[in-house]
Amino acid sequence: xxxxxxxxxxxxxxxxxxxxxxxxxxxxxxxxxxxxxxxxxxxxxxxxxxxxxxxxxxxxxxxxxxxxxxxxxxxxxxxxxxxxxxxxxxxxxxxxxxxxxxxxxxxxxxxxxxxxxxxxxxxxxxxxxxxxxxxxxxxxxxxxxxxxxxxxxxxxxxxxxxxxxxxxxxxxxxxxxxxxxxxxxxxxxxxxxxxxxxxxxxxxxxxxxxxxxxxxxxxxxxxxxxxxxxxxxxxxxxxxxxxxxxxxxxxxxxxxxxxxxxxxxxxxxxxxxxxxxxxxxxxxxxxxxxxxxxxxxxxxxxxxxxxxxxxxxxxxxxxxxxxxxxxxxxxxxxxxxxxxxxxxxxxxxxxxxxxxxxxxxxxxxxxxxxxxxxxxxxxxxxxxxxxxxxxxxxxxxxxxxxxxxxxxxxxxxxxxxxxxxxxxxxxxxxxxxxxxxxxxxxxxxx
Amino acid sequence: xxxxxxxxxxxxxxxxxxxxxxxxxxxxxxxxxxxxxxxxxxxxxxxxxxxxxxxxxxxxxxxxxxxxxxxxxxxxxxxxxxxxxxxxxxxxxxxxxxxxxxxxxxxxxxxxxxxxxxxxxxxxxxxxxxxxxxxxxxxxxxxxxxxxxxxxxxxxxxxxxxxxxxxxxxxxxxxxxxxxxxxxxxxxxxxxxxxxxxxxxxxxxxxxxxxxxxxxxxxxxxxxxxxxxxxxxxxxxxxxxxxxxxxxxxxxxxxxxxxxxxxxxxxxxxxxxxxxxxxxxxxxxxxxxxxxxxxxxxxxxxxxxxxxxxxxxxxxxxxxxxxxxxxxxxxxxxxxxxxxxxxxxxxxxxxxxxxxxxxxxxxxxxxxxxxxxxxxxxxxxxxxxxxxxxxxxxxxxxxxxxxxxxxxxxxxxxxxxxxxxxxxxxxxxxxxxxxxxxxxxxxxxx
Numbered sequence: 001x002x003x004x005x006x007x008x009x010x011x012x013x014x015x016x017x018x019x020x021x022x023x024x025x026x027x028x029x030x031x032x033x034x035x036x037x038x039x040x041x042x043x044x045x046x047x048x049x050x051x052x053x054x055x056x057x058x059x060x061x062x063x064x065x066x067x068x069x070x071x072x073x074x075x076x077x078x079x080x081x082x083x084x085x086x087x088x089x090x091x092x093x094x095x096x097x098x099x100x101x102x103x104x105x106x107x108x109x110x111x112x113x114x115x116x117x118x119x120x121x122x123x124x125x126x127x128x129x130x131x132x133x134x135x136x137x138x139x140x141x142x143x144x145x146x147x148x149x150x151x152x153x154x155x156x157x158x159x160x161x162x163x164x165x166x167x168x169x170x171x172x173x174x175x176x177x178x179x180x181x182x183x184x185x186x187x188x189x190x191x192x193x194x195x196x197x198x199x200x201x202x203x204x205x206x207x208x209x210x211x212x213x214x215x216x217x218x219x220x221x222x223x224x225x226x227x228x229x230x231x232x233x234x235x236x237x238x239x240x241x242x243x244x245x246x247x248x249x250x251x252x253x254x255x256x257x258x259x260x261x262x263x264x265x266x267x268x269x270x271x272x273x274x275x276x277x278x279x280x281x282x283x284x285x286x287x288x289x290x291x292x293x294x295x296x297x298x299x300x301x302x303x304x305x306x307x308x309x310x311x312x313x314x315x316x317x318x319x320x321x322x323x324x325x326x327x328x329x330x331x332x333x334x335x336x337x338x339x340x341x342x343x344x345x346x347x348x349x350x351x352x353x354x355x356x357x358x359x360x361x362x363x364x365x366x367x368x369x370x371x372x373x374x375x376x377x378x379x380x381x382x383x384x385x386x387x388x389x390x391x392x393x394x395x396x397x398x399x400x401x402x403x404x405x406x407x408x409x410x411x412x413x414x415x416x417x418x419x420x421x422x423x424x425x426x427x428x429x430x431x432x433x434x435x436x437x438x439x440x441x442x443x444x445x446x
Numbered sequence: 447x448x449x450x451x452x453x454x455x456x457x458x459x460x461x462x463x464x465x466x467x468x469x470x471x472x473x474x475x476x477x478x479x480x481x482x483x484x485x486x487x488x489x490x491x492x493x494x495x496x497x498x499x500x501x502x503x504x505x506x507x508x509x510x511x512x513x514x515x516x517x518x519x520x521x522x523x524x525x526x527x528x529x530x531x532x533x534x535x536x537x538x539x540x541x542x543x544x545x546x547x548x549x550x551x552x553x554x555x556x557x558x559x560x561x562x563x564x565x566x567x568x569x570x571x572x573x574x575x576x577x578x579x580x581x582x583x584x585x586x587x588x589x590x591x592x593x594x595x596x597x598x599x600x601x602x603x604x605x606x607x608x609x610x611x612x613x614x615x616x617x618x619x620x621x622x623x624x625x626x627x628x629x630x631x632x633x634x635x636x637x638x639x640x641x642x643x644x645x646x647x648x649x650x651x652x653x654x655x656x657x658x659x660x661x662x663x664x665x666x667x668x669x670x671x672x673x674x675x676x677x678x679x680x681x682x683x684x685x686x687x688x689x690x691x692x693x694x695x696x697x698x699x700x701x702x703x704x705x706x707x708x709x710x711x712x713x714x715x716x717x718x719x720x721x722x723x724x725x726x727x728x729x730x731x732x733x734x735x736x737x738x739x740x741x742x743x744x745x746x747x748x749x750x751x752x753x754x755x756x757x758x759x760x761x762x763x764x765x766x767x768x769x770x771x772x773x774x775x776x777x778x779x780x781x782x783x784x785x786x787x788x789x790x791x792x793x794x795x796x797x798x799x800x801x802x803x804x805x806x807x808x809x810x811x812x813x814x815x816x817x818x819x820x821x822x823x824x825x826x827x828x829x830x831x832x833x834x835x836x837x838x839x840x841x842x843x844x845x846x847x848x849x850x851x852x853x854x855x856x857x858x859x860x861x862x863x864x865x866x867x868x869x870x871x872x873x874x875x876x877x878x879x880x881x882x883x884x885x886x887x888x889x890x891x892x
Contacts, residue, residue, distance in 0.1 A: 010878070040812075040873075040878070042810075042872065042873050043810065043812050043873055046813055046873055047812070051812065051813055052812045052813075057811070057812045058812060155872075159872075298871070299871060299878050300868065300869070300871045300878060300879075303878050303879055304866045318862065318863075319863070320866070321863035322868075323868055325868075326868040326869060326871075327870060327872070328870035328871065328872045328875050328876075329872055330872065330874045330875070335875075337870050339868065339870070364488075364489065365503070366486075366489050366492065366493070366497065366498045366503045367492055367497055367498075368497065395841070395842055396841055396842030396843065396845060396875070397842065397845070399842060399843070399845035399846050399848070399870075399875070400848045401848070401870065402845070402846045402847075402848035402849035402850075402852075402869060403848035403849060403851055404848075404852075405849055405852075405868060405869060405870075406848075406849045406851075406852030406853050406858075406867065407852050409867050409868065410852070410856050410858045412852075416764065417765070417767035420750045420766070421767075421851065422734065422746065422770040422785065422851060422855065423746070423772060423848060424773060424774035424847065425488075425744075425745060425746045425774065426488065426601075426605075426774045426775055426776065427486075427488050428776045429774050429776070429781075429842070429845070430774075432486070432488075432746060432749050436848070
């Protein structure tokens, strides 16, 4: 069997690594746009912030690791066309065209950072946060920058802001279109904490705003102008307003995309075309609780898709179990974690819900380092199951969201005994009655 | 209604506090042996270790808090007899006898520390770790002690050893009868880590040993002699070999005790006698997974018993959901958590099990502070559910055991998708594939 994989990140190389283990006789060919594979792009904010200095550390595996196992990897090669009928993929490497036949095809082209409309061309000091090259260039540009503007207060924008602030004394501004940072992940009780934390650390968050104009000198941006006419000096502009499926080359082909150009797959990872699989940041996947289609470009999802696709190529019939859109993020000292369908989803889908919000402490008052701990949970009133949990706290205390993730994952009925769930207690770790037990007791009664 | 409560710790005052909220018309009388109530005894090791200086901080509530709410509290009063027929409790306060009638009785006398047979009388420099007075005396004795001997490497013994070591330069020895510290809670992969941690911190753990003789000068212990004839100088002896139900005054009465003198209750907290309830460290309770009788003297269990008993006194029919014997402990930098029935239980009850042990890391390699993380899980092969989980790690990383506790609690079937459970990932918190996902994948395949 001959498998062609387009894309060399978490999904693509995840499939390859799993295939190698499942069946060493499979011929594998990879097309990869960069000269490296297996970039853990989640590391970029930390690399930029000088937590480590060698960008290659972000590469989970090297090209040679695969080549030594007889995987053919075409690096610096962009796929321009697929002939699904003849089962042939056409890549371009410099001016050379490479054509490869497949028995099974895996499209793992991932996502492309979205750039705001106002950035209509490539500027020397304007970056997205997606590739090793971006990361290296931002890091080189940093020491000279006095005014840094980040567009987008999402996970990446916030991580970049924090990490940059540790390694420069530049003024950092984040321009957010919405009313709150991370508005699609956290309710206002939590985003208020983020805003406080940013302010405490001199990061200038400007909400309800947009860059509507840029001033440039030569090919560099020198100033951004916001919609209320505020002018911000800018030596370095970082765009982190999200990603979209990297599927432009598939538009108009037989391969079915959704209305946002994400590839439509079933739970086995199969597209509408026989022998063509996909997964990761270029697909529409499934929500765990309501089985709804969702676009969830997360490394954890890509890694699970990779395993399932590889197993199914080898004859299994595994199905993806769904995503809760679980996320965790550190914003300076503040840590936030969340899981499950958000309020907007619940309202759009007319889910009848109840919520409980609790502010408590992470451990006993008589030990040093006691910190605030915040928890919000939602239940589906009709199903009587948990559907969403959000936490904020310090020093890894939010890891106890794990218990709620399991309860949501298993769609456990909120019977009256649920608040007795036997969670660990010792003075350095929790209070006798943990915030989770308290919240479960309250929501079960509602 | 008139409720008499014997015992003023977590269980007793937990019942009182809940009753006060549920029905302010209830007359409540408390008999308490100390002059305080609501001691959080789990704080004692930390108080001894100078993490805080006012022992009253360990009191969750004051006697006056209850008296102001019309609760009659007899402090320094020991109950000597109960006339279950006449529904009367007799307490002794100095030489005065107090008799109180009840409609409902709650026996919440808790546990008494076990002292080794070799300690046949009270010595001036020999303590258990159970009361505020013990704690204060140990703390006073510490600065003068050059050689401290702790008998018993259980949770309390280890916590005391660590905390003492932070505040003195004395030589600390722990004498453990068994082959391993915490042998009833953790397998050897974990207790080996504890032993390493103790050694690294100059705590002398002597296993498979026992104090068989003591030398005294006046009323003070000066030396302990172990069974292999090793002699250890001793200025301060702390006994932490466990607790037993504090039920001596009930032996021979109509109240049913088990063969270890724990009060037998049903899941509602009712004893064999009408209108007599009990809970906490003086009762035999129930295991969650196999519904087996178990003695589990933990603050978390007592607190849950208290709530249920109070609700049932007021007419509810709540049942205790069972314990997993969940525990967490910090031994110097090392943190350990565990939940579920232990190996000995599984073997005694001929449960057919599979286990998986994994050593991994707590977060991405490119961020500072990456530490080892250890996980062992057991499944019941017949039921195909998880039954035990043990973790060790650093910096609160073991809190992710929460996910496994929920899976054990809900007796979730280990289907093939269980390893996809959507746990949070970001570089400071985990690796893309968390140790929990890895372990669940492996155990589901077994």
